Amino acid sequence: MGTVEPKFAPRPPTKLNRPILPDNEITRIRVERLHPRVTQWDYLHLEGLRRELDAVLGRLPSSNHPVLDLFCGTKPYSELVRSRQVWGIDCDRHFGGADVLGALPLPFRDGAFAAVMCTQALHLVDDPVATIRDMGRVLRHDGHAVVTIPHLFIAEGDFERHWSREDLQRLFWDWDDVQIRGIDGPGVALAFMAGRLTMLAARRWRAVRLCYVPIVVIMNGACSLLDWLLRPLHRRFPHSLLLLARPGANRSPT
Numbered sequence: 001m002g003t004v005e006p007k008f009a010p011r012p013p014t015k016l017n018r019p020i021l022p023d024n025e026i027t028r029i030r031v032e033r034l035h036p037r038v039t040q041w042d043y044l045h046l047e048g049l050r051r052e053l054d055a056v057l058g059r060l061p062s063s064n065h066p067v068l069d070l071f072c073g074t075k076p077y078s079e080l081v082r083s084r085q086v087w088g089i090d091c092d093r094h095f096g097g098a099d100v101l102g103a104l105p106l107p108f109r110d111g112a113f114a115a116v117m118c119t120q121a122l123h124l125v126d127d128p129v130a131t132i133r134d135m136g137r138v139l140r141h142d143g144h145a146v147v148t149i150p151h152l153f154i155a156e157g158d159f160e161r162h163w164s165r166e167d168l169q170r171l172f173w174d175w176d177d178v179q180i181r182g183i184d185g186p187g188v189a190l191a192f193m194a195g196r197l198t199m200l201a202a203r204r205w206r207a208v209r210l211c212y213v214p215i216v217v218i219m220n221g222a223c224s225l226l227d228w229l230l231r232p233l234h235r236r237f238p239h240s241l242l243l244l245a246r247p248g249a250n251r252s253p254t
Contacts, residue, residue, distance in 0.1 A: 041195030152189035182238025187227025
């Protein structure tokens, strides 16, 4: 990967300095991500993400070294990491979960972490190739990267990169034991898109707001059934992607 493909190309660095959210809002976001409810418009998306992260993080080898939550937000998934300290790093304190503020290069020594977790954030970074290289630097030689990205989604702006399973394989071309699995399928993707539109409509129109909860519950139930019926399409059209990989023994600069 000597020449960086346009879809992986770096952008001018983004500087964020958003005000920190109120404590109750931070708590609400954290709880909704770790324990989603069927009354949430993004319930199926978040439930699948939590389920798969729980399965993967629970199988990581035991280690005395900490785990890094990269671009951690509210750090909702730290509870899924068993018996290890989790350090959260983010660009600002907007979501209140960061233990450390920083950008590239990551402000940690080489080989400091047993695992690096990056959930639903890698497709947003300004320089994904450099980010992945630095993830490998701060990982121990026997450590793991756990990354999730959306796959079937409608981008909200040019800052969101749209990658496939093959794109992830190219980004992690010099890592070892790269495993990429899909999370759910087209039914969950439909629920996410329709749910977002419903949530935005409820903000604007009182009539939608009054019947928002039953609409969301019915939508989640119908799309869950649809996703089950479309299971044969999950591998080809996953809603999200989860990657598990180890740093390559002889990694070269990208």
